[in-house]
Amino acid sequence: MAMTKKFQLGGLPPSHSFMLNPYPDQSIWRCPLCEQKSKQRKMPILIHIVPRHLIVLNYTCRYCQGCDLLIAHKHEIEHLLTELFLQNDPDAIGTEYLIIGTVDKNIWREGIKQSKSLDEMLPHASDFATYYKDLQLTRPGYYRADQEPPLREPPSSQEWVKAKPHSHRK
Numbered sequence: 074m075a076m077t078k079k080f081q082l083g084g085l086p087p088s089h090s091f092m093l094n095p096y097p098d099q100s101i102w103r104c105p106l107c108e109q110k111s112k113q114r115k116m117p118i119l120i121h122i123v124p125r126h127l128i129v130l131n132y133t134c135r136y137c138q139g140c141d142l143l144i145a146h147k148h149e150i151e152h153l154l155t156e157l158f159l160q161n162d163p164d165a166i167g168t169e170y171l172i173i174g175t176v177d178k179n180i181w182r183e184g185i186k187q188s189k190s191l192d193e194m195l196p197h198a199s200d201f202a203t204y205y206k207d208l209q210l211t212r213p214g215y216y217r218a219d220q221e222p223p224l225r226e227p228p229s230s231q232e233w234v235k236a237k238p239h240s241h242r243k
């Protein structure tokens with residue numbers, strides 16, 4: 074059967090836009106899209122760790138109400154994932170992961186109390202409606218008017234890395 078639609082995990086209609094902030098030292102006080110002040114919003118976030126784990130993290134994002142945009146710090150997410158997987162499945166640390174969407178807060182709370190399985194929570198999850206590419210910042214400094222400021226290269230992951238000492242990194 075041909076798949077014509079984007080693969081969707083959550084049972085609820087997609088909602089919220091999402092962006093990852095890959096700069097550990099940069100807090101996003103203003104929305105990168107509209108430059109209004111951003112707020113904080115704690116949300117249960119659904120993450121697929123490829124290939125075999127699907128987890129929910131209760132995580133405080135920066136949030137712009139006007140754009141309905143959630144922004145997560147990449148290094149914080151990876152820190153929380155690393156702590157979680159050190160106990161559960163250390164081999165999964167450093168594999169690809171995909172931040173999929175949000176889970177209804179009430180359902181998530183019930184799930185904690187009654188240890189609901191993720192299968193029971195998925196019908197109450199929403200994939201992100203828009204997934205923006207990672208935040209990009211330019212290097213600070215003075216530039217001529219006709220000069221594009223160079224992009225600041227975000228640092229690579231510190232904790233969420235494969236634990237093989239002899240492997241070669243790209």
Ligand SMILES: [Zn+2]
Pocket residue numbers: 104105106107108109137138139140141142
């Ligand atoms: Zn905004």
